[in-house]
Amino acid sequence: MNYDIIGDIHGHAEKLANLLGYCKNKNGDWHHSERQVIFLGDFIDRGQHQLETVKIARDMVEAGAALAILGNHELNAIAWHTPHPKRKGEFLRPHPPHQSGDKNRDQHQAFLNEVEHLHDTHKDIIEWFQTLPLWLDLPGIRVVHACWHQQYMDFLKPHLAPDGTIPQALLHDVTNEPDSVAEDAAMPSLFEAVETLCKGIEIALPTGHFFLDKDGVKRTNTRVRWWDKSALTYRQAAILPDEAERERLPDSPIPEQARLNFPIDKPLFFGHYWMTGSPSQLSENVACLDYSAGKGGDLVAYRWDGEATLDNSKFIF
């Protein structure tokens, strides 16, 4: 099977419909005997067409024309909608009041605006999100929303359903940080493992160090280029919104646990990182397909035809 792999849509059904135009067969639909679409998650939040985006993707998945995985925004939506098992009237993700300026509500508001008064529709969409696996390891390629972390995946596997989805009984533990750290610190918590797959690796900068983000806000944590084995120091590994800030970072080694050493022995695709500029591969067999469709950028796909080495001419946008 060959795949058209599509990055984070964030409620921009109009960009999705446009991009899918390139993926149609001769009959004008998306059914191919030899191709499928793969959605990398983050269908919702931000854009003006939340329900339409989910409907297009879901219809394709249910018709067998596409596969899809879970993004951090779908996981948040599940936690927002799921009652807390112990605290009556509360949810796994707290519901701050409207106009409170709370970032968790603000980033989910575009979705809530479309579903809040459609209880059955909201419930139905959340149930569909719960059918999405955290990653797919397919013949020829791997896909995950933010970070392929083999050790954490091996740790998670016995806890997940056989299809890689998160069982209902596990939702509390994967969406809430544990109160105490496990005795065996070599093992992540369920929360940390799932967060890493859906949001990537973030590390604290050494004491006293910081960079300024695009809004001029001082940041003391940084996301790291986990896919790049040559990125060994903070200055090399940091993912920065403004490259001019790189020299400010220390050239000292990042912690061992932030350096992944599993072999990337087949093409690996992920989204999540709000890339900008012209879509291109990150290494010979690694590509991020999130080019900020949720913030005015292009929705990007990669047309994969079985190649072991990616080709920059196969990005579609």
Ligand SMILES: [Mn+2]
């Ligand atoms: Mn994301």
